[in-house]
Amino acid sequence: MTVTSVHKDPELLTMTVTAEYGVTADRAWELWGDPRQLERWWGPPTYPATVVEHDLTPGGMVTYFMTGPEGDQSRGWWRIIDVEAPRLLVLENGFADDAGQPIPAMPTMIMRMRLDDRPGGGVVMTMETTFPSLEALEELIGMGMEEGLKQAMGQIDDILAA
């Protein structure tokens, strides 16, 4: 549908996903550049995001919290590494404590978003994420899915053993 390609490299710990939209790069940039629009897609419907700070300049911070069905909140942040509106946004994404401060002991991931014009009109949005280590990938993505992961791993082992 929207997603046109996915490339995952389990050795380099990177994932690149592209999607195409029939809008201009300026319009697509607003999804990132306007905090109210960012809030509408960053979190899933069950965990909508509320953006607090939003400074898209190199070294600037974006902070947000996501609120779950039980009222539980999880906080996160972006630290902006590079920005070239409306083409490129590179950021570090991590978890924050209840006060919204980055948790130094928690690993972070690097996200690189690019907008390229399509020859026939519209844009390609490319999102590339890099995880610094398998341990970081496990902590960032594995949180809350440990049981599911164990089951999946068990199934893979069963297939390999058959």
Added chain:
Amino acid sequence: MRLGLFKYNQMVVDQLSDAEVDRLFHALADATRRDIVGRVLNDEQSITDLARHYPMSMTAVQKHVAVLEGAGLVTKHRHGREQRVRGVVQAIRTAQVLLDAYEQVWRDRFDRIGDLLAEPTEEGTT
């Protein structure tokens, strides 16, 4: 399971330098180290667990693990207060499953972006 490991190594052997091949063969030339690789292929183990199987000190086991790690056969990671060891094939499979989960996160986000962009704007443009 060992066969699986060798198949994997054959796949990457073209990308290995002579020095890396030397390290690989040196690492597998020792019976204890081969045994460790076999034990951690499917299940990660703590250094303490591994040390129970061999009549040697924990430090000696740690040295063997370090040689295997240097050859790219196992990886070490911290789990609470424990150091755990696992085979590289297992590590790659774990990464695959986690990246699959992460792929779904972005598929969902891109779908929501698509819905958002399809909404008519106040100015009537898209």
